[in-house]
């Protein structure tokens with residue numbers, strides 16, 4: 699095994715692909731032996747890991763290593779891709795979300811998703827936020843809905859910028875504001891988990907810094923999983939990091955440990971820029 703550092707003895711107990719460190723908080727999601735296939739090609743291999751609540755978990759690794767594919771397992775988005783098949787178990791609150799009894803639409807309100815490119819609905823700023831709570835029957839009348847819209851926009855750090863233009867289209871906002879609108883939209887349906895797939899890759903450095911501050915604020919209330927190509931971003935925003943390579947989980951641990959004292963040689967080679 700290609701290990702580095704002083705921790706070889708621990709690896710006898712844990713091994714590559716294991717979660718090496720003590721929990722910062724209790725797990726919100728527990729993944730057991732998750733594999734994903736696109737037709738007959740396997741993209742994710744037997745991944746087991748626990749994702750902690752009220753913390754940001756970063757998924758890092760070279761292009762094509764399966765980060766986004768794995769992320770999509772967490773709210774069954776792979777169900778929407780023809781030819782994709784997921785095996786293994788993913789427990790949330792003790793319930794296996796891969797069970798056929800689980801309604802993927804309801805699941806996606808519990809596990810919201812923010813994409814690479816901001817994708818507001820072609821609706822007003824207000825209706826972008828109001829849509830989810832309305833269709834899920836989560837509000838009782840207009841005052842209640844107004845309160846949810848305001849609270850969600852406040853939590854996403856956007857309220858002050860949009861409170862006087864709620865009827866304007868969501869698409870009239872800047873890219874960074876649109877991404878915060880999408881985060882507010884995810885928050886509005888009271889999710890437990892927020893998945894983010896490279897949420898800053900379409901944004902400039904100032905808008906990126908704003909989203910990173912927001913992620914840091916949101917982690918006090920939510921379980922957040924973020925895919926990022928930027929190791930600096932992973933180091934800045936996450937408390938836990940999982941390193942993927944060729945569809946395998948190589949190593950997972952507290953972010954400080956992964957970046958300063960990785961246990962597996964491949965992790966060190968990746969974070970020091972020797973490949974990727």
Ligand SMILES: Nc1ncnc2c1ncn2[C@@H]1O[C@H](COP(=O)(O)OP(=O)(O)OP(=O)(O)O)[C@@H](O)[C@H]1O
Nearest residue numbers: 736741759760761762763764765766767768779927
């Ligand atoms: N819809 C799909 N159909 C077939 N193969 C796919 C599909 N999506 C991804 N793959 C393949 O699965 C593997 C993992 O891709 P994935 O997008 O999950 O990697 P990634 O680590 O997120 O990459 P990147 O950092 O470039 O976004 C790759 O080989 C990719 O070509």
